[in-house]
Amino acid sequence: MNYYEKTLKTETVYHGSIIDVQRLTVELPNGREATRDIVRNIGASVVVPINDKGQLILVEQFRKPNEKVFIELPAGKLDYKDEDPLECAVRELKEETGYTAENIKKILSIHPAPAFADEVLHIYLATGLTQGECDPDEDEFITAKPYDFNEVLTMIEEGTITDAKTVAGILMAARLLNL
Numbered sequence: 001m002n003y004y005e006k007t008l009k010t011e012t013v014y015h016g017s018i019i020d021v022q023r024l025t026v027e028l029p030n031g032r033e034a035t036r037d038i039v040r041n042i043g044a045s046v047v048v049p050i051n052d053k054g055q056l057i058l059v060e061q062f063r064k065p066n067e068k069v070f071i072e073l074p075a076g077k078l079d080y081k082d083e084d085p086l087e088c089a090v091r092e093l094k095e096e097t098g099y100t101a102e103n104i105k106k107i108l109s110i111h112p113a114p115a116f117a118d119e120v121l122h123i124y125l126a127t128g129l130t131q132g133e134c135d136p137d138e139d140e141f142i143t144a145k146p147y148d149f150n151e152v153l154t155m156i157e158e159g160t161i162t163d164a165k166t167v168a169g170i171l172m173a174a175r176l177l178n179l
């Protein structure tokens with residue numbers, strides 16, 4: 001089966017600082033036309049930081065779209081289109097938690113919202129952590145703190161942690177570490 005949708009027309013309806021929104025007219029496989037509203041985003045890197053006690057370093061942050069505080073893995077968007085996601089991961093870990101990592105390796109890529117966004121998240125596992133000063137962006141109010149790994153798995157099970165990148169990254173890390 002051919003699923004491809006040919007783009008007939010592209011209209012940028014919003015150009016923002018973090019996202020663009022486009023409305024595309026497409027030709028469906030059956031020849032009919034349809035509209036696709038798409039959020040364009042440069043992508044981001046996410047870090048699963050594990051300290052020498054086996055604890056996860058997570059950040060608390062208010063998220064306006066859902067009007068509540070989320071507990072998440074440290075993460076941030078790429079600075080520019082072709083930035084190496086590894087560089088971004090190292091920077092975001094330092095900015096949001098103050099930690100630097102001796103070892104940092106890619107464990108997963110995810111598409112958090114493929115129905116309406118092209119965003120890709122690059123997830124890294126960071127170990128051998130050394131604590132320093134954090135340096136969040138001016139408009140970011142963030143608290144980083146360590147959590148026991150099992151406590152975090154329970155928070156995922158119970159629905160206290162619902163952020164997609166955090167759930168995916170932590171479950172992947174648990175699988176890799178045989179936890």
Ligand SMILES: [Mg+2]
Pocket residue numbers: 074075076077096
């Ligand atoms: Mg961030």
